[in-house]
Every structure is written in C-alpha cells, then in structure tokens.
Amino acid sequence: MIGEGLAALPVDEKFEPNEKLKETWKFSVDNPEAFWAEQAKQLDWFKSWDGVLEWENKKARWFNGGKLNASHNCVDRHVATWRKNKVAYIWEGEPGDKRVITYAELYREVNKFASVLKDLGVKKGTFVAMYMPMIPELPIAMLACARLGAPFTQVYSGFSVGALAERTRHTEAEVIVTADGVFRRGKVIDLKGVVDKAADQCPSVRKVVTVERTKHGVEMNPEKDIWYHDAIAGAKERYVAPMPVDASHILYVLYTSGTTAKPKGVQVCTGGYLTYTCSTLRWAFDVKEEDVWWCFADIGWVTGHSYIVFAPLALGLTNIMYEGAPDHPDPGRTWRMIEENEITKFYTSPTLLRLLMKYGDDIPAKSDLSSLEVLGTVGEPINPEVWRWYYKVIGKERCPISDTWWQTETGGFMISPAPGIQLAPLKAGSATFPMPGIDPVVVNENGDPVPMGVKGYLIIRKPWPGMLMTLYKDDERYLDYYWNRYPKAAGDRFYTGDYAVQDKDGYYWLLGRSDDVLKVAGHRIGTIELEDVLVSHPSVAEASVVGKADPIKMEVPVCCVVLKMGYEPLPELAEELKLHVRKVIGPVATPAAIHFVGNVPKTRSGKIMRRVIKAIVDGQELGDTTTLEDQAAVEEVKRVVEASRAGSI
Ligand code: WTA
Numbered sequence: 001m002i003g004e005g006l007a008a009l010p011v012d013e014k015f016e017p018n019e020k021l022k023e024t025w026k027f028s029v030d031n032p033e034a035f036w037a038e039q040a041k042q043l044d045w046f047k048s049w050d051g052v053l054e055w056e057n058k059k060a061r062w063f064n065g066g067k068l069n070a071s072h073n074c075v076d077r078h079v080a081t082w083r084k085n086k087v088a089y090i091w092e093g094e095p096g097d098k099r100v101i102t103y104a105e106l107y108r109e110v111n112k113f114a115s116v117l118k119d120l121g122v123k124k125g126t127f128v129a130m131y132m133p134m135i136p137e138l139p140i141a142m143l144a145c146a147r148l149g150a151p152f153t154q155v156y157s158g159f160s161v162g163a164l165a166e167r168t169r170h171t172e173a174e175v176i177v178t179a180d181g182v183f184r185r186g187k188v189i190d191l192k193g194v195v196d197k198a199a200d201q202c203p204s205v206r207k208v209v210t211v212e213r214t215k216h217g218v219e220m221n222p223e224k225d226i227w228y229h230d231a232i233a234g235a236k237e238r239y240v241a242p243m244p245v246d247a248s249h250i251l252y253v254l255y256t257s258g259t260t261a262k263p264k265g266v267q268v269c270t271g272g273y274l275t276y277t278c279s280t281l282r283w284a285f286d287v288k289e290e291d292v293w294w295c296f297a298d299i300g301w302v303t304g305h306s307y308i309v310f311a312p313l314a315l316g317l318t319n320i321m322y323e324g325a326p327d328h329p330d331p332g333r334t335w336r337m338i339e340e341n342e343i344t345k346f347y348t349s350p351t352l353l354r355l356l357m358k359y360g361d362d363i364p365a366k367s368d369l370s371s372l373e374v375l376g377t378v379g380e381p382i383n384p385e386v387w388r389w390y391y392k393v394i395g396k397e398r399c400p401i402s403d404t405w406w407q408t409e410t411g412g413f414m415i416s417p418a419p420g421i422q423l424a425p426l427k428a429g430s431a432t433f434p435m436p437g438i439d440p441v442v443v444n445e446n447g448d449p450v451p452m453g454v455k456g457y458l459i460i461r462k463p464w465p466g467m468l469m470t471l472y473k474d475d476e477r478y479l480d481y482y483w484n485r486y487p488k489a490a491g492d493r494f495y496t497g498d499y500a501v502q503d504k505d506g507y508y509w510l511l512g513r514s515d516d517v518l519k520v521a522g523h524r525i526g527t528i529e530l531e532d533v534l535v536s537h538p539s540v541a542e543a544s545v546v547g548k549a550d551p552i553k554m555e556v557p558v559c560c561v562v563l564k565m566g567y568e569p570l571p572e573l574a575e576e577l578k579l580h581v582r583k584v585i586g587p588v589a590t591p592a593a594i595h596f597v598g599n600v601p602k603t604r605s606g607k608i609m610r611r612v613i614k615a616i617v618d619g620q621e622l623g624d625t626t627t628l629e630d631q632a633a634v635e636e637v638k639r640v641v642e643a644s645r646a647g648s649i
Contacts, residue, residue, distance in 0.1 A: 020422040021433065028436035029462060035437060036062070036465055040275045043068060043314065044077045046244040049271070053463065058483040058492060059470060060463040061248045062272030069242035070251055070270055071147035074313035075110055076242060078103040087318045090292075090341055091136050094183040094324025101136055103316070106143075108238070109136075113144035113228075115237035120175055120207050120226075124149035124243055127253075129173035129205075131155050131164055131195050133182030134323045137211045137228060138299050139309045141177045142252075146270075149243040151250040153265075156300030157182060157191055158523075159586035162533075163263075165198040167255050170265060170473065172204040177228075181214035185325045192218040199224065247271025251310075253472045254302055256408040257526035258481065259497075259516045265472030266302075266408045273411050276466030277311035280412040280435055284402040285345045285374050286420035287317060292341055292371070294320035296334070296348040301523070302408040303378055306466075307347065311412070326352050331359035335367035335394075346394075347376035347402075349522040353386050354552045361393050369394060374419055376402040379522030380554045381510050387428035405431040405510045407496065408524070409482070411466025414438050415508050430507040437464050440508065442500050447485075447493065457514055458500035459493045467494070516610065518547040519554055523588045527610065530557055530591070533584045537577060539567040544600040546614040548592060556592035558617045560600050560637055569596030593617075595640045599633040609634075616641050 028035040033052035040049070040063055050065030078084065089101045101109075122128060128145050130152055132138040138154070145152040153171045155164045168176065178195045181188045192210055196219065199205045210218070211228040220227070248269045255263040281287055293312050297303035312319050320341055326334045334356060338346060356363070375395050382390075382403055391401055400423055404416040415431040415438065417423060424432055434440050441449050442456040450456040471478040485495040499511035513519065516527040527545040534543035542562040547555030561577065563569060574594040582590050601609040604627060615622045616638050628634060 018422065018424050021418060021424055024421050024436050025434065029439050032437055032462060036275065039279045039465075040066075040271065042278055043073050043271070043274055045271075046072075049247060055463055055492075058479055060272070060465075060467055061469075062269065062275070062465045063247035066247040066271055067244040068247065068271055068274070069147065069149075069244055070274055070310060070314075071110060071114075071143045072242040073274060074143055074146075074310065075103060075107040078316045079107045083316045086316065088313060089136055089139070089319050089321050091321045092323065092337065093135075094186070094322075094328060099136060106140070106313075109140045109232075110143040110147060111237070111239050112232050112235040113137075113140050114147040114240040115235040116209070116231040117144055117148060117150065117175065118240060119236060120209075122148055122150045122175055124245070126150045126175075127171040127173040128152045129155060129164075129168040129171065129176045131157060131159075131176060131178045131191060131198075132211070132299070133157050133179050133189075133191065133213065134298060134321060135179060135182075135211060135213055136321065137177075137179070139313070139321075142299075142305075142309055143313075146251060147240055147242045149245045149249060151252055153253045153255065154300055154305070155255070156298060156523075156586075156588070157189075158298075158300070158588045160583055161194050161197045161201075162584040163586055164194060165201040167263070167265075168198060168202045168205060170255075171253055173202070174204055174206050176205055176208045177211075178208060179211040179213040180218045181216050183214060183324055185328050188214045188216045190216065190218070196221075245270055248469060250469070252305065254305060254408055256302075257517055257524040257529055258477075259526060259528060260477075261526070261529050261532035263526070263529065264477065264481075265474070267469045267472045268411060269469050272465030272467070273306075274310060274314055276464060277306045277412040278314050280416075280466070281307060281311040281315065283418040283420040283435055284404055284413050284416040285347070285376060287312075287315060287345060289316070291317055291344045291373075292320065293317045293345050294322075294338070294341070294343045294347065296320075296322065296326070296346070296352065297378070302411075306412050326356060327359070331356065331363045332366055335364045335369060338369055338372065339367040342371040344371055344373045345376070346372060346374075347378065347404075349379040350377055350382040350386055351380065351521040351553055353377065353382070353390055357386060357389050358552070364393055369396065372399050374402060375399045376404055376416075378404045378406070380519050381512060382429055384428040391428070400426060403429070403431045405498075405508070409468045409496075410460075410464070411468070414460070414464075415440065415510070427503075427507055430503070430509045432507055434508070437462070440500075441493075442502055442508075443493075452502050452504050452506070455499055455501045455511060458496045458498045458508075458510070460496065461493055463492070463494075518545075518557060520547070520556055520588065521553040525557065525585075525589050527557070529585070530559065530581065530589060533581050533589075534559060534561060534577060536584070537580050539563055539573060540577070542600060544608045544610060544613055545591070546610050546617060548614075548617040550592070557589065558593045558595070559591045560595045560597050560613060560640075562598065562600060563596060593644060595637070595644060597633070597636050597640055599630060599636065601633040601637060602629050603627045604629045613637055619645075
C-alpha cells in the first residue's frame with residue numbers, strides 16, 4: 001500500500017486498493033448521463049430536467065429544461081431545516097475582528113441585498129461587477145445576484161483600474177459592488193478609488209454600492225454612489241423570491257488570462273456547475289455535516305467561487321473566511337486559526353505553503369493541529385518536498401493530501417485524490433486519478449495518446465457538468481482554443497493547456513502550462529497580456545515576457561524590452577515600466593525584472609522564442625536554436641541577464 005517513494009496513508013486492510021474508486025469511475029464514464037443525473041439530485045430543483053446532456057457544436061447543456069436557483073440551494077433550503085442556526089461563515093478580519101454568520105442570518109442578508117439590487121434595476125440577465133475584498137458581503141452579493149438571476153463578474157481586488165474597467169465594460173455591468181478598502185499586512189489598501197477611475201471608463205455603470213470596511217474616508221458621488229449599510233437599512237423587502245432559472249442560465253463570468261492580450265470570460269452555468277462543485281467537494285475532501293471547512297483562497301479566483309461560496313454553502317457546511325495575509329501579524333496566524341476554529345479540512349495553495357514553510361517547523365508546532373482530517377492544495381504543481389512537509393509537519397502523517405488539479409474553465413476539481421470515495425495510496429506531487437466522470441488522456445502534438453511515462457498535453461475526452469459553457473461573447477475563441485487544437489484527433493477533446501505525464505501506475509503528474517500563461521503565486525497571468533501592456537508605454541518598441549522560476553511564487557514575470565529610438569535604458573525607466581504594469585493590470589503582475597535589449601530572439605518566421613529566453617533567465621541549457629533568425633540576439637539576452645544576475649546593472 002505504499003506509494004512510490006513515500007509513505008502513503010495506512011489504508012484499511014480489508015478492502016482491495018482502489019476497487020471502489022475504479023468501479024465508480026468506470027461506471028461514471030461508461031454511463032455519464034445516469035451518473036450525473038443521480039448527482040444532480042443533491043440539489044433542489046423547481047422543475048426537473050428533460051434531458052441530462054445536450055452536446056452540440058462543442059457546447060454542453062446539462063440538465064436542459066430543469067429549473068433551479070443557486071441562492072435557494074445555498075441558503076433557503078437550509079433555513080427550512082435544523083441548519084437554520086448552523087454557522088455558515090466564521091469570518092475573521094486581518095486586524096482580528098470576527099463575525100459569525102448563521103444560515104438564517106445569511107438568508108436575511110442575501111434577501112435584503114437582493115431587494116436593494118432589485119430597486120437599483122437589477123433583474124434577470126443584468127450584469128453586476130464586483131471588486132470586493134474577502135468580507136462576508138462578497139458571498140452575500142454573489143448570492144443576491146444569483147437570487148435575481150443576475151450574472152455577476154468578480155474582479156480580483158489585486159487587479160488595477162485597467163483590468164477592472166476592461167471586465168466591467170465587456171460584461172456591460174450596470175452596478176459595481178465594492179468596499180472602501182481592505183486590510184492587508186496591517187495597511188489599508190484603497191479599493192473605492194480604483195472603482196471610481198474604472199467606472200469613469202464604463203458608460204454602462206449606473207450605480208456603485210460600497211461596503212464600509214476600512215473607514216479611511218473615500219469620496220462619494222451623490223449621483224452614483226451608495227453606502228451598502230444605508231442601502232440595506234432601507235431595503236424595501238425582507239424576502240425576494242428566488243428566480244427559477246434554466247439549468248444553463250449564466251451564474252457568473254470569471255475572466256482569466258489566456259494566450260492573447262485579451263482575458264477570457266469563462267461563462268459558467270447554474271445547474272451543471274452546482275452539481276459538479278458539490279460532488280467534487282464531497283469526493284476530494286470527504287466533507288461531512290460536522291466539518292469546519294477552510295478554503296484559504298481569494299473569492300476573486302475560481303477556487304473561492306466554487307469552494308468558499310457555492311459548493312460549501314449548497315452542502316450546508318460551516319466555512320472559515322479570512323480577510324488578510326497568512327503570516328500577519330506573525331507567521332503563526334494561519335496555524336492558530338486552525339486551532340482556534342478546530343478546522344477539519346484545510347485547502348490552500350503551494351505558494352502559501354512555501355511561504356509558511358520557510359518560517360520553520362517551530363511555528364506550526366505551537367498550535368494544536370489535531371482537528372485536521374484532510375488537507376488540500378491547488379493552483380500549481382506542489383513540489384514533493386513541500387508535499388512531504390505538509391503531510392508530516394501539518395498533517396502529522398494522519399491526513400491525506402488532496403492535490404486537486406483543475407482550472408477556471410473546469411468549474412471544479414478534475415484530477416484529485418478522492419478520500420470521499422476511496423483513498424488510493426498517495427504519491428508526493430501527483431494529483432493521482434481523475435474524478436468520476438472525467439476522462440483525461442495525455443497526447444502528443446498530433447493528438448495521439450502517448451505511452452505512460454511520456455510527457456504530453458493533457459486533454460479531456462468527455463464533457464462534464466462543471467465545464468464552461470463558452471467564452472462570454474466569444475464563441476469563436478472558445479472553439480479555437482479548447483476544441484480545434486487537435487483537428488486530426490477523433491472525438492471531442494478539450495485542450496487544457498497543461499503538460500502532464502501518467503506514470504506506470506496510472507497516476508497523473510501535472511507539469512505546468514504548455515501555453516503562454518504564467519502561474520505567479522497561483523495567479524494566472526498571460527505573457528502576451530503583459531507584453532501588450534509594456535508596449536502601450538511610449539518608450540517601448542517591443543517586449544517579450546517569460547516566467548522565471550521562483551522559490552516561493554513558483555514563477556515571476558521577467559521582461560526583455562526593446563526601447564524606441566531616443567529612450568535611454570536607465571534603471572529609472574525600468575522602475576517606471578514596472579509601475580506601468582502595476583497600474584494597468586495590478587500588483588499581482590508586477591515584473592520581477594526588466595532587461596533592456598536591442599533585439600528579442602525570434603524564429604525566422606518572426607515568432608518570439610520565449611522558450612530560449614526562459615532557458616536563459618532560468619540559467620538552463622538552451623536546447624535547439626536552429627530555427628533562430630539571429631544568434632546575436634540570444635547572445636545579447638544572455639549577456640544582459642547574466643550581468644543583471646551579477647548585479648552590475
Ligand atoms: C494550474 C485554478 C498542478 C494548471 C483552480 C492549470 C495546477 C491552472 C493544479 C489553472 C495542481 C491548478 N497541480 N497544476 N493541483 N491546480 N494548476 O484557472 O496549470 O487559476 O491549468 O484555476 O493552474 O489555473 P486557474
């Protein structure tokens with residue numbers, strides 16, 4: 001029962017390893033409709049579906065004809081039972097303030113805010129944008145929108161004006177919900193100022209609702225601005241009936257970086273998504289009624305949408321929600337919170353673990369972590385040494401680690417250990433096996449499956465209920481990127497953009513992105529998006545961005561920049577360019593280095609050789625450079641990067 005190269009968990013000797021897991025999986029892929037119809041029964045439906053899956057032109061419509069409401073599933077159905085007084089959220093602010101919100105209170109707040117939105121003219125189909133920190137009003141606003149059938153788009157609060165404005169414009173949102181600010185590492189970060197600037201660029205925005213969090217004094221425009229607390233106090237209705245929507249009604253659009261300068265608006269449905277996120281949360285974390293679930297992520301990303309808001313609430317769980325930094329005011333914060341709240345299931349990113357690991361084992365040793373039962377990670381491949389640390393130092397070799405591989409586009413976990421079904425022996429750094437209903441395969445450039453042990457592109461062969469419906473307002477890009485990538489391959493194959501390898505035991509190992517998308521501290525950032533922003537600066541003629549390996553953040557953006565005539569490659573200009581990126585995209589995208597060069601290495605056909613530049617910044621072998629147009633450009637990048645490494649620039 002021991003996985004290759006590591007101690008796996010002791011598994012009950014009585015059962016055959018993986019028998020149940022294999023059987024469940026096999027049944028699910030052989031009978032997807034019967035399987036998923038059974039899963040959908042965990043939700044409340046106002047009207048049952050006519051068909052389980054309609055699959056046309058690479059678009060899945062799950063549970064067609066079925067009607068439901070996400071807000072009803074997340075709150076109303078619980079307040080009708082004993083769960084009424086169960087805690088939905090234990091929220092902790094960074095300064096240490098706390099709020100405990102029961103399902104009954106959540107229900108009241110969601111209804112009141114739905115009434116407010118309704119009064120502002122929000123109805124089924126009206127988009128609402130959110131630029132919110134991690135405060136309870138964020139899930140409340142999401143559920144209030146869902147109640148009205150109004151799709152929302154949440155923009156991560158680490159993004160800046162340009163990113164917020166672009167997303168708000170693209171969805172033509174009529175209302176923005178925000179907060180005055182947020183506490184981060186003891187400082188106040190202003191959010192309302194960013195919203196004001198963005199709203200000025202978005203003619204569709206009629207109103208801005210602001211939650212008072214930091215009270216640092218923000219400007220309120222009497223025509224556009226409303227305080228959240230005033231609006232709630234004046235809410236006309238105490239109950240707003242949840243709007244029954246079609247199973248394929250848009251629940252939200254979440255933008256994520258892709259391989260072009262324009263972010264992709266991942267469009268998510270209601271019925272399939274809720275079914276999928278609930279099932280996967282049960283399978284990967286074996287969640288139970290009495291659990292205290294802490295998904296330590298930001299709701300601005302998909303992890304928070306699916307596993308801080310929709311799935312745990314639909315399942316009636318008690319959630320922890322935390323506003324601030326994991327190591328503030330001291331490195332023990334996260335572990336103390338686990339002890340104080342007796343967390344049973346803890347889920348976070350390798351970046352956060354690497355950050356906390358560097359403080360040493362004495363810090364977690366100060367907290368009693370014995371309540372923990374299952375641990376999880378997401379967002380990047382987890383390094384085996386970090387996995388082992390998590391397993392030993394945090395989980396005390398008692399807790400399985402669910403390394404969940406998935407994406408914004410997939411809605412929920414795709415490949416992950418499944419202690420909720422049966423725990424297979426674990427291997428440090430492998431996401432193990434596909435979730436039920438998921439049929440992955442590793443292929444080569446031609447779309448042909450590669451043998452076990454060979455690295456290739458990960459694709460998914462069957463539709464699943466959590467999958468995106470399309471890219472908002474961009475069917476063509478949806479088809480091009482995800483489905484038409486391997487025209488020669490037979491059948492329907494969803495391209496994930498990741499490299500993977502299956503080992504001889506059938507375990508999947510995820511090996512990072514195979515396209516031009518970086519993972520910086522778990523955040524997806526498109527290299528071309530960054531290049532576009534750099535080129536928008538008056539001094540820049542051309543830019544090429546690659547990810548440089550980083551011990552904590554996994555990778556950080558490094559930029560080679562060709563200046564226009566008349567501009568000097570001065571350190572001040574490099575700083576200005578970094579600031580420019582921060583301003584347009586946000587602090588998450590800040591370049592770690594700007595290298596000024598005369599030319600960027602390109603192929604003869606004019607494509608930037610990012611692979612070569614990446615090898616240079618990572619200090620690795622360059623590999624095949626025969627298609628390069630100009631060897632001198634490579635030499636120059638090498639010289640500049642090495643000089644900066646030596647500290648002479
Ligand atoms: C990466 C986050 C390895 C992967 C939920 C994917 C992972 C991208 C894992 C999606 C994991 C996510 N192991 N890599 N367990 N989980 N990734 O859309 O490259 O922000 O394509 O969704 O994160 O990032 P996204």
